[in-house]
Amino acid sequence: MLSVKLLGHERVAVREVPDPEPRGDRVLIQVKASGVCGSEMGSYRGASEHPSNTGHEVVGVVVDAGNATRLNVGDHVGVHAVWGCGDCRWCGVGQYTHCPDLRHSGGAHAEMLSAPEHVCLRLPKDVPWDDGVLVTGDGMGVPYRVSQRLGTVGGEFVCVTGAGPVGLGNVIVQSYLGAEVIAVDINPYRLELAQACGAAHTIDARETDPVEAVQDITSGAGADKCIEAAGKPETFRMALDVVRKAGVVMVVGEQSLVELNPSRDLIHSDATIMGSLYYHYSDYPAMLDLYRRGLPIGDMITHRFPLTDAAAAFRLFADGRAGKVILEP
Ligand SMILES: [Zn+2]
Ligand SMILES: [Zn+2]
Structure with missing residues (x-):
């Protein structure tokens, strides 16, 4: 064979x-x-x-x-x-x-x-x-399990950083469950694809400051949840910065070392950071x-x-x- x-x-x-x-x-x-x-x-x-x-x-x-x-x-x-x-x-x-x-x-x-x-x-x-x-x-399994762990409900703002296949799967599942999805990437082709997969908003992080853009879209509140699917220290940082107070960052992009300030990123923002596997x-x-x-x-x-x-x-x-x-x- x-x-x-x-x-x-x-x-x-x-x-x-x-x-x-x-x-x-x-x-x-x-x-x-x-x-x-x-x-x-x-x-x-x-x-x-x-x-x-x-x-x-x-x-x-x-x-x-x-x-x-x-x-x-x-x-x-x-x-x-x-x-x-x-x-x-x-x-x-x-x-x-x-x-x-x-x-x-x-x-x-x-x-x-x-x-x-x-x-x-x-x-x-x-x-x-x-x-x-x-x-x-994995194509549906990974984003499905993410949605179960996040308890996504209709009307929430969910930001997805990274619009590769894992990010796109999350865009599709989150949109289908009723979330207003904001997709962030630096690849125009993938952002167009994210839109076709249901993202209500797309942000090209090379042209627009994603944190400001998410603030605009959410009337200053920040995203309820952010799914980090790009696997880069800077997108992990971005995920922490785009979620609202008491928001949730879900990490599914494999990472190396990242910078985290527990006082700023966890205690004073009341945030939750979680991961999900398979x-x-x-x-x-x-x-x-x-x-x-x-x-x-x-x-x-x-x-x-x-x-x-x-x-x-x-x-x-x-x-x-x-x-x-x-x-x-
Ligand atoms: Zn796989
Ligand atoms: Zn065993």
Whole structure:
């Protein structure tokens, strides 16, 4: 089968490799679509060849059910990106994303994939493959869980810093739940996309001071909540500055060190800073319900490429000239 290999220094190869086998509790899936994720960019730009295939947002058809007890040949499934040991304290309380032995899926940018049966989410057959990648994966899962942790209600001002795929997912989910979304980025293409995904306001931070602009939009109050999806120290700072007193900053963009003044940023502003990681199997039924009711998660998809054009797909994504990019074997 064909499989994508990240060679380092922004080089991508599509190579012939042996087909995976449905050993043990694994099923064999014919991949129909996989999503390129921002988390793969480190490996794409890295100095060395990545040891495995980094794709982890994927849907397909079960073609060999192995020893499966729940899935059958022909079933449509999405594959969860992470899973736990099933045996530790965190797994025991259903919070397996904190499992010390957290396992990550991979190998999704390929024609075939094997995955443990218990991490496969059954996808209704009428859901298109590209939407399915988002509905069963990080694309919708991460922003959905953010919305649950934030308790978003209609009419709130929610600022989203960073309009890459994670930011766009949050724009779509927050807008659908009734928030008045303010998207901030420095990329005009992505700001236009944010508007198409439901943002009521967009701010180009290179042209306009975002803190002043958010003050104007919110009649001087500041945003009720800010979702930091850019992952830069300056956007983290911006998030703290755009929220109102007693506002909430939700951090989902991976960060290094940032500056924080507890007196100013927490005590005197009565603010809450929180983070959110992945989503849970248990979120999936509600995510599917929201999708069924019309949440337009597919609006973030801008490009589809055959698997053999993976190099072009990664180049476009890395250049910031795309929303979600889907590979189709
Ligand atoms: Zn991902
Ligand atoms: Zn565990």
